[in-house]
Amino acid sequence: MRSIWKGAISFGLVTIPVKVYSATEQRDVSFHQVHRKDAGRIKYKRVCTVDGEEVPYSDIAKGYELPGGEIVVLTDEDFADLPLSTSRRIDVLEFVEDDQVDPIYFAKSYYLEPDGTGSKPYVLLREALEQSGQVAIVKVALRQRESLATLRVRNGIFVLETMLWPDEIREPDFPFLEEDIEIRKQELAMATSLIESMEGEFDPSQYKDAYREALQAVIDAKIEGKEVAKPEAEEGEEPAADLLSALRASVEAAKKSRGEKKPAAKKTAAKKAPAKTAAKKTAAKPRTRKSA
Missing domain, CATH: 2.40.290.10 (Ku70; Chain: A; Domain 2)
Known part of the structure; x- marks a missing residue:
């Protein structure tokens, strides 16, 4: 460096x-402006709008424009002082x-x-x-x-x-900030669940600039004279009917992407039910003996 x-x-x-x-x-990836026909580089001349003459860089100064259109010229000496x-x-x-x-x-x-x-x-x-x-x-x-x-x-x-x-720092002045927007408890709970399902430790090395890589691949293909391969378009998902459904689907998708299994709540309840029934039957037997 x-x-x-x-x-x-x-x-x-x-x-x-x-x-x-x-x-x-x-x-x-940086580019030059070129003539599409022959790939010639496009150059710009520094031309004065008053006399139409090309101006060398050494004669260029900074100009501050006043509201009326007048220009105040500042030189390097002005900045140095x-x-x-x-x-x-x-x-x-x-x-x-x-x-x-x-x-x-x-x-x-x-x-x-x-x-x-x-x-x-x-x-x-x-x-x-x-x-x-x-x-x-x-x-x-x-x-x-x-x-x-x-x-x-x-x-x-x-x-x-x-x-x-x-x-x-600009102040955000957006109309929706003045609106009274109601958020349902179920929506907030589901949004919180979505955040929790996507929690992780930040590791910048796991991210990459996919656009830059694809662009470089196009450039490399052109250099080698190969046909440029177009990336496959991602399949779009059907939009959810409402916000709550979208949040619920997002939670499930996040869990699926991390390999998490859905909680087997129904199966657990089904297993526990027989135990309660058996307990009732066991408790009923002593009462039968006492009445006898």
Whole structure:
């Protein structure tokens, strides 16, 4: 891996030099736009809408459009002069419980590696943070953008999770939230049963990107000049008559997929019934002897 940023964790009066690495990578199959006729690559020119001339990349700046359509031009120098106190620091602001941070705030994950003489203070903060069971709320500037972030430990390494700002989280404003929707007890019980029947331990290795694999198979077939095999369509199930029936069928399907057998309630009841009858007959005999 190649580091994308160098700086330091600022923890009180302690400074821990670190290198930052992207912790994730997209595995999508990438494509180029090409001419369908001859597979020629499609290229785009940077053309100015005012004079119609092609503009070299070195002459391109960022423009902020005003409501009236006017453009305010900002250069690299304008961005360089902005006061970023965290330009080379990861400032620890406070420590909080992990479950206090809603995952909706998380944006991107990075690994932090100690740099130079930073190994000992790195390990010290890591051990203290792990023992506390908390995460650090920090502020960091990456790629000219200051962000809130959390600092936590994963497999002995600090993971920096950049976060969105509170005003970047949209409020859900959906009409159904104002409706008075009635849920029957049977439906809730069946939905709870469905959740219980699908409980398990999360193991990400058991999941795969089936679409990407199928797409890669199509590409490989074209490279080898073979006929592209179409995947068999899955058989669709008949829709249930009502919600309760759908839930009940889902529970049965979930149990079947896990190899669970249906409880033999009727058989158990049938076996117990004779025992009760026999008990009654046994209890009746002493009374017969006494009356005699």
